[in-house]
Amino acid sequence: MIDAKFLTIKLDEINSVPKVFYKGEEITNLVHVGIDWATGTDETVYGKPLIDIEYLEKDSFGVPHTVSIKHNRTIVCKECEGINVDINRLYAGANIYREIKECKDCGCKS
Numbered sequence: 001m002i003d004a005k006f007l008t009i010k011l012d013e014i015n016s017v018p019k020v021f022y023k024g025e026e027i028t029n030l031v032h033v034g035i036d037w038a039t040g041t042d043e044t045v046y047g048k049p050l051i052d053i054e055y056l057e058k059d060s061f062g063v064p065h066t067v068s069i070k071h072n073r074t075i076v077c078k079e080c081e082g083i084n085v086d087i088n089r090l091y092a093g094a095n096i097y098r099e100i101k102e103c104k105d106c107g108c109k110s
Contacts, residue, residue, distance in 0.1 A: 004023060004024030005021070005023075005024065006022075006023060007020075007021070007022055007023075007035075007051065008020070008021040009021075009033065009035070017030065018030065018033050020033055020053060022053065022069055027053060027055050027069070028055065029055045029056040029057070030053070030054070030055050031054040031055055031056055031066060032052065032053065032054040033052075033053050033054075034050070034051070034052040034053070035049055035050065035051050035052075036049065036050040037049040037050070049071070050071070051069065051070065051071040052068070052069075052070050053068070053069040053070075054066050054067065054068050054069075055067055066087075068086055068087050070086075070087075075087065075101070077101075077103035077105060077106060077108065078108075078110065079103065079106050079108040080103060080105050080106040080108070082103055082104075082105030082106060085101055085102065085103050085104070086101070086102050086104060087099060087100070087101050
């Protein structure tokens with residue numbers, strides 16, 4: 001664990017696997033790391049940073065699935081129209097065999 005900054009991404013070399021620390025905890029088994037941030041000047045920020053991190057975890061049966069950490073990405077729930085939606089992908093080998101979207105506002109899954 002490093003100091004509890006919101007997000008730290010470290011690259012030892014240009015082609016190395018990034019080390020990602022989210023809220024002070026290292027995220028391992030990375031699948032995707034994306035961050036997009038832009039400004040018009042050094043004093044003006046347009047919008048918020050778009051953060052998209054995905055990593056693999058295994059469930060209690062040993063089946064890997066993707067866990068997502070997303071900030072400022074808009075995925076809208078079809079039931080309540082909330083935007084607090086997580087996407088988990090379940091894999092069979094290298095192929096996605098099921099994608100589950102779960103709304104953290106109303107609890108529905110699709």
